[in-house]
Amino acid sequence: MGNIDFDPKKAAHYDDLARKAVFGYEQLFKMLIALLVEKQNESANVLVVGCGTGMELTTFGNHMPNWQMTGVDPSEEMIKISKTKVDDLELSERIKVLKGFVEDLPEEEKYDSATLIFVLRFISEEEQKLSLLKNIAMRLRSGAKLAIVDQYGDPRLDNFQFMSKAWRNFMKLSGLSSELAIQIAIQAAEQSFFTETEIQKLLYEAGFTKANRFYNSFIHGGWIVQKK
Ligand SMILES: C[S@@+](CC[C@H](N)C(=O)[O-])C[C@H]1O[C@@H](n2cnc3c(N)ncnc32)[C@H](O)[C@@H]1O
Numbered sequence: 001m002g003n004i005d006f007d008p009k010k011a012a013h014y015d016d017l018a019r020k021a022v023f024g025y026e027q028l029f030k031m032l033i034a035l036l037v038e039k040q041n042e043s044a045n046v047l048v049v050g051c052g053t054g055m056e057l058t059t060f061g062n063h064m065p066n067w068q069m070t071g072v073d074p075s076e077e078m079i080k081i082s083k084t085k086v087d088d089l090e091l092s093e094r095i096k097v098l099k100g101f102v103e104d105l106p107e108e109e110k111y112d113s114a115t116l117i118f119v120l121r122f123i124s125e126e127e128q129k130l131s132l133l134k135n136i137a138m139r140l141r142s143g144a145k146l147a148i149v150d151q152y153g154d155p156r157l158d159n160f161q162f163m164s165k166a167w168r169n170f171m172k173l174s175g176l177s178s179e180l181a182i183q184i185a186i187q188a189a190e191q192s193f194f195t196e197t198e199i200q201k202l203l204y205e206a207g208f209t210k211a212n213r214f215y216n217s218f219i220h221g222g223w224i225v226q227k228k
Contacts, residue, residue: 014053014078018118020174021184023217028117029059032147035214035224036113041066047111048072049102049136050119054082061091069095070111072102102135110141120150121191126202129194133206140227146208149215149222151188154195160219164189167218188219196221 019025036046043066048056051071060067071086073079079099086095098104114136123129136146153160164185171181194202200211200223208225215222 014081015055017176017184018055020176021171021181022118022220023170024215025055026059028149028215028222029055030063031215031222032056032115032117033060033063035147036115036145037064038112044068044112045109046070047102047105047114047136047139049114049116049132050122051082051097052078052118054085054097056115056117057082057095057097058085058089058091061086061089061095067094070105071095071097072100072105073097074099074101102132102139105139107138109139111139111144112141113145113147114140115147117147117149118151120148120199121188121193124192126194126198129192130202130206133202133208137207137227142227144227145224146203146227147214147222147224148199148203149220150199151191151193151219152196152199152221153193153219155189155193163218170218193219196223199223 022028046060046067046069048069048071051057051073054071057069057071060069071082073082076099079097083097086092086097116136120129123132140146153163168181168185171184172178176184196213203211203223203225207228209228210226212224213221214224
């Protein structure tokens, strides 16, 4: 996926595109619950950074009746879609949806876990990525988990190019036109790519530890870490 999903006019089509462009997109969100949950029926306060069209909020909300959630996203259009879904599913008592950035949230409220799914690639500068991760860390209790999913790798390497081509094949097999698959891949290429080592380094610098990769498909990866 590229910045196609960041264009307000196209935000409403994001869900369909994401399902076709990301292998196991829906399953991924159930996987996140499995990784973040401490015990069944637990109460937890969960921070969803870059909540977009509400995939995390609605999946977590439906499966985890005792989770409270705060979703934050700077895009007006995405937030509008998230809010509508949360309201339609009658989850608004447990889910707050806020337009803005993590740094707009009070530091005093500490969360039990957080997610950052397909967001980091929108931030090109290393320093800004680090600042976002630090801002998340500041709002987590010690021992809390953070799950990240994003594109990754080194586009200069042959194995990256091989995976990228396979990803385009997958998008076409999922029903996207050849042109759209290429367009999405081109837009992805214009966004930020960090290697797994670089991502883990940033996470450790931001105050996290115990990185574990839990997801990998083509050029997308997922890591879970714990706040020190
Ligand atoms: C590709 S969407 C992902 C949405 C959702 N997490 C998902 O996986 O379906 C990326 C979202 O990140 C948001 N975003 C971009 N920069 C951000 C930032 N600095 N902080 C929080 N969200 C950001 C965008 O507005 C967009 O809604």
